[in-house]
Amino acid sequence: MRPDARPNVLLIMADQWRGDCLSVAGHPTVSTPFLDRLAGQGTRYTKAYSATPTCTPARASLMTGLRPITHGRVGYEDHVPWDYPTTLAGEFTRNGYQTQAVGKMHVFPERAQLGFQNVILHSPLGILRSARRRGLDPDLVDDYLPWLRLRLGRDATFFDHGIDSNSWVARPWDKPEHLHPTNFVASESADFLRRRDSTKPFFLFASFNAPHPPYDPPAWAFEQYIDAEMPDPPVGDWTAGLAEWAKPWDPTAFVGEVSDKTLRRARAGYYGHMSHVDSQINFLLEELAHRGLRENTVICFLSDHGEMLGDHHLFRKGFPYEGSARIPLILHGPGVPAGEVRDDVVELGDVMPTLLEAAGLGVPETVEGRSFLPSTLDAADPRPWLHGEHTLLGQSFQWLTDGHEKYVWWSGTGHEQFFDLDADPTESHDLVSSPGTEARVGRWRDVLVGVLRGREEGFVSEGHLVAGRPVRPTLRRRTVPRRGDEDPLPA
Template identity: 70%
Template sequence: MTAPNILLLMADQWRGDCLSVAGHPVVHTPFLDQLASRGVRFSRAYSASPTCIPARASLHTGMTPASHGRVGYQDYVPWDYDVTLAGELTRAGYQTQAVGKMHVYPERSQLGFQNVILHSPTGIVRMARQQGRDPGLVDDYLPWLRQQLGRDATFFDHGIDSNSYVARPWDKPEHTHPTTFVATQAADFLRRRDPRKPFFLFASFNAPHPPYDPPGWAFEQYLDREMPDPPVGDWVELFARHAKPADPTAWVADVDAATLRRARAGYYGHMTHVDHQIAYLLAELEHHGVRENTYICFISDHGEMMGDHHLYRKGFPYEGSARIPLLFAGPGVPGGSVRDELVELRDIMPTLLECAGVDPPASVEGESFLGRVRGEVGVSGEDSQWRGDLHGEHVMFGESQQWLTDGRSKYVWFSGSGHEQLFDLVADPEETRDLARDPSSADTLAWWRARLVAELDGREEGFTDGRRLIPGRPVRACLAHVTDHRQE
């Protein structure tokens, strides 16, 4: 039997609710909807540490943030992992190719891939220039763009920042857009690959991450769409001290309606553009006759708050930031089903390894969901032997935001102040009502607090003594076992 191929499609900063098949009232994703109809959609998929670097570490290693050591965002920490998804598949005889965003350090680290065609986001290329490094050393897209448009061409001369909510259409020919570049380069791999080997292709789009600069047609189709107001919780003042009204890259701001409408048009426009380019790439699978023997997985590294509760960007424990889309299709996977298991980025590695018939290494902490979606083991529910809850964390504003969810409730604890939040995700999926101060929720709050104590017991930060949570402990975005390794 011919070993199956694997196509892993990754977007950046794509909210879990932003699929039309999931009922989103604005965004239109017909081709991802079609992929969902041919496979399974997970309704409760999360990123446990929802910014680019720690989320991608979980994806590529199959480990929790505490184990791979990245519990927040910190640049310039080497990715010295001996065991990775691509490395295991390469050892198993797969031809392995990455195209697009990696966000690792050093930037040319291959993480076990045999070849990487790198598109570094705007911020990384800018930092390289500021440090006196040739941007071409950290990015393959920029040299390609200059081949297309001339030696002085850049993809950041329109002035939009890589973390800004300011939006405008792409100012160059559409075929030069980074999203199109990733799809085109990925399709070219399908043309030139060794047909005697199974392949693992990782196509990683920077969109819909800012800059919000999709092609004009994609941007304009959302400008006049009716959009619901973002939810604003009764706890919105919690982050008010971090607000920066005059900063378009702010994490916290009450943005005027016109600017927010343009930001959402840019964000959703990126999604529609990615959706169309994925359709092109899937058509190339058909063209080469490999679609039926290819597992296809679509994910994002994290979401985007996009004005919910006056918050922007990512890193927060709330649904807009931490919940992600996850679509999975391939041989033996029944079409059109929706699963409600709690899945996380660490589960992708063992799942794809099982697709390839490769045993997961001992370091992998995620669980394969392949047998479940094929109906070979378990069903959703208390008897399913799947995780009952999920722990997440991220260092933000000088403290660690720790959270737990079982998909029905969510508990949040702030390590600096000791402040707690509790949400009923069934009755209040937009997290507008904080129940932590409600006397009727005292027992539920105490149960979750004890659960977090058990989760954090033994951690190097000293968040607990095993009996209670201890606020005020110093935090760092990378734990000592990672940073000490860098110094060796």
């Protein structure tokens, strides 16, 4: 049987990787030489976003091509079944691709395959704890832990160093580097390349948990940053409004001003993870080349969301601000221009139609995302704006951006924010009450009213935004997606 000549697809996902954390993007501290090279050989997108920036809702958008209001996940909530009939992997499987996932899935039930023919699972600490609370053996929801025990003994764990999975506490990895979860994902992905069916094209999803906490990269990666020069994180003129949620004594808090020493260690752990992932991605790409597969493989690198990392005294994710919502995105492969940098506004829901189109496959009618293949973007009208949201701190953060400006509405209090991203990319200056911005803010507000009209929370009444409505992270899924492009920003 002759091999199928259709392109292979390798989707590489990191978890919690900020959009500005690539040295090719000008980051002053982090070093990512191999991703920089991939970007130089392909196309990098500077305005890529996670519309619901935490793990589960972001991955739902990635795997379904649906907007958050359609797939129903508008915040973070565990134990909600993933019962979507049409998925990214399912379409590749249906069209004769061999499909494999390795690493973090963060779905429920934990062994749900989402259309993949096979999954080698690494479940992070929070999922393993949840399994124990539900009376499940953690080995049933994770493949990395039994793999580790085969090498270190039956009592081995990857969290006995005590670092929490949502903490700013950091320390170097306490075991041999080849046993790190990052290496596990890369090596198991490389092994798939060895034992795959060579007569079929493949879709491989290599999903790293890093740089998500625990901040425990190998010592070499941690140590190269602990004494590195790091600019102070931005602190906006609006941060006083977050004081009621501050918990500086809680290392898992969303809000808190921490010491310079603590923040330096957290950043060293975070950036160290990135350098480690960067090197392991290079290992995987070299394996791809070694097996003669590189030239006919579409490669996409991205993250599910970012990390505030002390910006504006905020940590973790779920926020509408750039550190949380903007993600790295690189596309490489047949037909993708080399060395191109684009500022089109794209999002995770666009990945499914992009990769299907790159493989020459049809895009299901249910998909709401838009392909970001450069040739497709050049032939289409630009997206006028992107709507994002997330429930957090007892309310819903609703936001809109066209890549140049951003409007934010806090549903709990009705507080509004307006940022000029071109002049102020760190969102340090809230212009909502500044002279000359009233009309612009009003136009963005009108767009949000249109987006939220008819929502079950009751965010809109008689054409106006209504604050103080109860919110929840999972809503009723729309049975029929709202099709069509976003309306232009009112003149």
